Amino acid sequence: MDIRFVKREQLKEKPDQKNLGFGKYMTDYMFVMDWTKEDGWIDARIVPHEPISLDPACVTLHYAQETFEGMKAYRTKSGKIQLFRPEMNARRMIKSNERLCMPAFPEDMFVEAVKELVKVEKDWVPSEPGTSLYIRPFMFATESALGVHMASKYKFMVICCPVGAYYAEGINPVKILVEDELVRAVQGGTGFTKCGGNYAGSILGQVKAEKMGCTQVLWLDGVHRKYVEEVGTMNIMFKIGGEIYTAPIEGTVLPGVTRDSIIHILKDWGYKVNETHLAVDDLMKAGHDGTLEEAFGTGTAAVISPVGEFVYKDDIVKVNNFEIGKLTQKLYDYLTGIQWGDVEDKYGWTVDINA
Ligand SMILES: *Cc1c(COP(=O)(O)O)cnc(C)c1O
Numbered sequence: 001m002d003i004r005f006v007k008r009e010q011l012k013e014k015p016d017q018k019n020l021g022f023g024k025y026m027t028d029y030m031f032v033m034d035w036t037k038e039d040g041w042i043d044a045r046i047v048p049h050e051p052i053s054l055d056p057a058c059v060t061l062h063y064a065q066e067t068f069e070g071m072k073a074y075r076t077k078s079g080k081i082q083l084f085r086p087e088m089n090a091r092r093m094i095k096s097n098e099r100l101c102m103p104a105f106p107e108d109m110f111v112e113a114v115k116e117l118v119k120v121e122k123d124w125v126p127s128e129p130g131t132s133l134y135i136r137p138f139m140f141a142t143e144s145a146l147g148v149h150m151a152s153k154y155k156f157m158v159i160c161c162p163v164g165a166y167y168a169e170g171i172n173p174v175k176i177l178v179e180d181e182l183v184r185a186v187q188g189g190t191g192f193t194k195c196g197g198n199y200a201g202s203i204l205g206q207v208k209a210e211k212m213g214c215t216q217v218l219w220l221d222g223v224h225r226k227y228v229e230e231v232g233t234m235n236i237m238f239k240i241g242g243e244i245y246t247a248p249i250e251g252t253v254l255p256g257v258t259r260d261s262i263i264h265i266l267k268d269w270g271y272k273v274n275e276t277h278l279a280v281d282d283l284m285k286a287g288h289d290g291t292l293e294e295a296f297g298t299g300t301a302a303v304i305s306p307v308g309e310f311v312y313k314d315d316i317v318k319v320n321n322f323e324i325g326k327l328t329q330k331l332y333d334y335l336t337g338i339q340w341g342d343v344e345d346k347y348g349w350t351v352d353i354n355a
Contacts, residue, residue, distance in 0.1 A: 001109055005046050017127070023163065033156045041103075064200070066196040069092065071086060071134075072132040073118045073132060077342065081125050114137065115351075115353055130166065131165055173306040174214075178217075178228075179217045182208075191222075216231045226280060228247060228280055238295045261347075293327075294326075307319055
C-alpha cells in the first residue's frame with residue numbers, strides 16, 4: 001500500500017507521562033483512507049491530526065453507520081515497540097462492518113496502516129510503567145443524504161493517544177450494578193459488533209449505575225434478563241467452585257481479544273472454562289454460599305479488572321472480601337507481562353514494530 005505523508009509544520013508538546021489519563025491527548029498524526037463505490041479504497045495517507053469537515057446531512061450523524069476498534073502499542077524495557085494480536089482487531093472490524101453493511105477494510109491493510117502510523121508516532125509511545133499508546137481505528141459513512149440506506153462513500157481513519165497506567169494506585173476492585181431493566185443487545189442485533197450505536201444505548205445504564213455508587217453495569221441477556229452477558233466495555237469471567245464461567249459468543253456479546261487470550265491461558269493452566277449461560281440467580285447464590293471465588297472483567301483498556309461487589313435488585317454480594325483474587329492477579333501479571341515484553345511470548349501474540 002502506498003501511503004502519502006503530509007508533514008506537520010510544528011509537532012505538539014508531549015504531555016507528562018505520569019499524568020496521561022485516558023483519551024485526553026491526541027498525537028500529531030492520523031491515518032486516513034477513503035472508499036467510494038466506483039474506486040474502492042483510495043488515497044492512503046498519514047496527515048496531521050486535525051478536525052475534519054462534514055456536511056450536516058452526513059448520514060453517520062443521523063443513522064450512526066459507524067464502527068471502531070481499540071488496541072494498544074506497548075514499549076518494552078529494551079525500548080522496542082510491539083502490538084498485541086492486531087490481526088484479531090482487523091478481523092473483528094470486518095465482521096462489524098459486514099453487519100452494518102459497510103465495506104470491509106482488508107486485514108493486511110489494517111495492520112499495515114496501524115504499524116505505519118505507530119512508526120511515525122514512535123516518540124509518542126510512552127515508557128512509564130503501565131502506560132501505552134492507545135490506537136483507535138474507526139470507519140463511518142461520509143455520504144450526505146437523508147434516507148436510510150447503504151452509503152456510497154466511507155472513511156477509514158486511525159487516531160492515537162498515549163494513555164496512563166489504568167491502575168495508578170494499584171489494582172482496585174470495582175462495584176458492579178446488575179442491570180435488570182435496560183438491555184444492551186439481543187440475538188439478531190448488533191451486540192457482537194463494536195459500533196457506536198451500541199454504546200449510545202448503554203450510557204443510561206452507566207448513569208444509573210453511577211447514581212447507585214457503582215462504576216460499571218453488568219448486562220443481562222435481552223430476552224429473559226436472566227443470564228449474565230458482559231460489562232460496558234469488558235467481557236466478564238467468574239471463578240465458581242474452581243471452574244471458570246463466561247458468556248458464550250453467540251451474537252450478543254463482544255468477542256474480546258483479551259477474553260480470547262485469557263481463555264487460552266486458563267486452559268493451558270489446566271482450568272476448565274465453561275463458555276455457557278450463567279443465570280444471575282446462580283451467580284448471586286454462589287456469592288452467598290461462598291463458591292464464587294473470583295470475578296473479573298477483561299478488555300484492552302484495563303486488561304483485567306477485578307470485581308469486588310455485585311448489586312442486583314435488593315441483593316448485594318461481595319467477592320473475595322473486596323480484594324483482588326489470586327488467579328485474577330496471576331492472569332493480570334502474566335498477560336501484561338507478555339504485552340510489555342517482560343514475560344516470554346510463547347503464543348506468538350506480539351508483533352514488533354520496527355521503528
Ligand atoms: C471492546 C469491548 C470488549 C473487550 O474487547 P477487547 O478486544 O478485549 O478489548 C468487551 N465488551 C465490549 C462491549 C467492548 O466494547
